[in-house]
Amino acid sequence: MTGVVLHTLRNPLKLFAGGITLSTAVAVGASLLVAGPANASAPQVAQRQAAAQASAAGKISKARKTRQKKRAAYAVRYAYKQIGDPYRYGGTGPGSWDCSGLAGGSWRKAGVKLPRTTQQIWRAVKYKVSWKGAVAGDLLFFYSGRSHMGIYVGKGYMIHASTTGKPVKRxxxxxxxxxxxxxxxRPGY
Structure with missing residues (x-):
């Protein structure tokens, strides 16, 4: 860059949403955008996301919370009715189920459409809950890759379709x- 003068602005533009710090540099007749590492570490980003979710949870109207609880109760009742049905890989009922098919089918009967697989359901439902924060109707995921799931029915129990040869059970x-x-x-919001 012979003969070109670069001037860096004193106050770089910082964007944390994407995890990138941006600085602006101006060259004769051109603008340069330089990306650098984010100032926020991964734990800080996770903390901000958790705080935003907690804030969003507080903003859910009372009517929406009531509707979600009714839907969750209906999904749990439907799951109870499936106890004893056989497991079938890819089964979406009625009559045979796999784990995500049972969860999706129960919530579908309650008026909430969920995607087909465990990973898709995990990504699609934005309201995440903890082990201790689970309530009846929440969907619990297990193992790396979230390859198995069940419907929490309260008091330390879940209903799930586990594997070939084992029926749906609590x-x-x-x-x-x-x-x-x-x-x-927690689906249904």
Whole structure:
């Protein structure tokens, strides 16, 4: 760049939403945009996202919360009616189910459409909950990759379709499931 004078602005523009700090430099007849590492670390970003979600949860109207609870209760009742149905890989009912098919089918009967697979459901439902924060109707995910899920029915139990040869059943969430817990969501908002 022989003969070109660069001038860097004293106050660089900082954008944290995308995790990038941007600085503006001006050259003769051109503008340059330079990207650098973000000033915020990953834990800080996660904390901001959790705070935003908590703030958003506080902004949910009372009517929406009431409607969600009614839908969750209906989804749980529907899941209870499926106990004893056979497991079938890719099963979306009625009559046979896999884990995400049972969750999606239960919530569909309650008036909430969910995507087909565990990973798609996890990504689509924005309201995330903790192990201790789970309430009846929440969807619990297990294992790396969130490859299995069940419907929390309250008092430490869930209903799930686990594997070939085992019917849909209600099980106690013991330490095994707690160790393999990978997150939970609350559909219906």
């Amino acid at each position: 099980i106690k969430l013991n330490s095994y499931y707690k160790r393999n817990f990978a997150g939970a969501v």
